[in-house]
Amino acid sequence: MGRRVSNSKKNTRLLLGLLAIVLATCHASDFIRLEGGVVIATQHRMERKTEIVRETQETQITLKLNIDGSGKSNISTGVGFFDHLLELFAKHGFFDLEMNATGDLHVDAHHTVEDVGICLGDAFREGVGDKTGMRRFGSFTVPMYESLAQIDLDLCGRSYLHYQTPLSHGTVGTFDVELAEEFFHGFVNHSGTTLHINVPYGTNRHHIIEAIFKGVAKALDIATSIDDRVSGVLSTKGSL
Numbered sequence: 001m002g003r004r005v006s007n008s009k010k011n012t013r014l015l016l017g018l019l020a021i022v023l024a025t026c027h028a029s030d031f032i033r034l035e036g037g038v039v040i041a042t043q044h045r046m047e048r049k050t051e052i053v054r055e056t057q058e059t060q061i062t063l064k065l066n067i068d069g070s071g072k073s074n075i076s077t078g079v080g081f082f083d084h085l086l087e088l089f090a091k092h093g094f095f096d097l098e099m100n101a102t103g104d105l106h107v108d109a110h111h112t113v114e115d116v117g118i119c120l121g122d123a124f125r126e127g128v129g130d131k132t133g134m135r136r137f138g139s140f141t142v143p144m145y146e147s148l149a150q151i152d153l154d155l156c157g158r159s160y161l162h163y164q165t166p167l168s169h170g171t172v173g174t175f176d177v178e179l180a181e182e183f184f185h186g187f188v189n190h191s192g193t194t195l196h197i198n199v200p201y202g203t204n205r206h207h208i209i210e211a212i213f214k215g216v217a218k219a220l221d222i223a224t225s226i227d228d229r230v231s232g233v234l235s236t237k238g239s240l
C-alpha cells in the first residue's frame, strides 16, 4: 500500500521542485521575485560584455568592455593623455575596459582618437542589448578644481552631441584639445546616445577634459544601471 500524501504536502513538494528548477537555470544576476509563495523569474539579464575588432587603413583597434565591471582597465593607444582619460573613464564608470589601438600617429592622433570613440560607441550599443530594465538617463556634474563639467545623457537610440566648453585650441601632451569633441562625436554616432556636455567655466585644459571624461563615465554608469522597477524597456514606445 502506497504512502498517502496530503494535498498540501504535494503542493509544497511541487513548489520546492519548481524553486530548484528556477534556481538551477537562473544566473546569479537574474531577478527572482517571490509573490505569494510563487517564484517568478521576471527577467533574464545577460552578461553585458562585448568585444570589438575594427581595422582600417588608418587604425587597428581591439576592445573588450564589461559594462558591469569593477573599473579595471588595460589601455594602450600610443597617446599618453588619451590612455589616462580612458583609464579614468573605466575607473569612474566601473567598466572593465581593454583597449589596444594602433593608429597613424605619424600623421597625428586624430584618426586614433576618433576611431576609439567609434569602437567604444559600438561596444556600448551592443553591450546594453535591448536595454531591458535599464535606467536609460544619466546626469552627473564633476567639479575638478577650477573647472566644472556638467553631463546629461540619454541612451535613447538617437545620436546627438551638444558640446560647449571654453576650450578652443591647445594640446595636453600630444593630445589636441579639439580631439575630445571628435571622440564624443564618434561615441554618440555609434552608441545612439543623446549627449550634452557643458563646461560653464574652467581654465586648465587637463582639468576640463578630465572632468568631462569622468562625468560621462559616471552618467553612463547611472544610465546603464538596472532599476528593478522598470518592467521591459523604459519607454512608452516599448522599445529604445
Ligand SMILES: [Mn+2]
Residues within 6 Å of the ligand: 084, 206, 210
Ligand atoms: Mn589627470
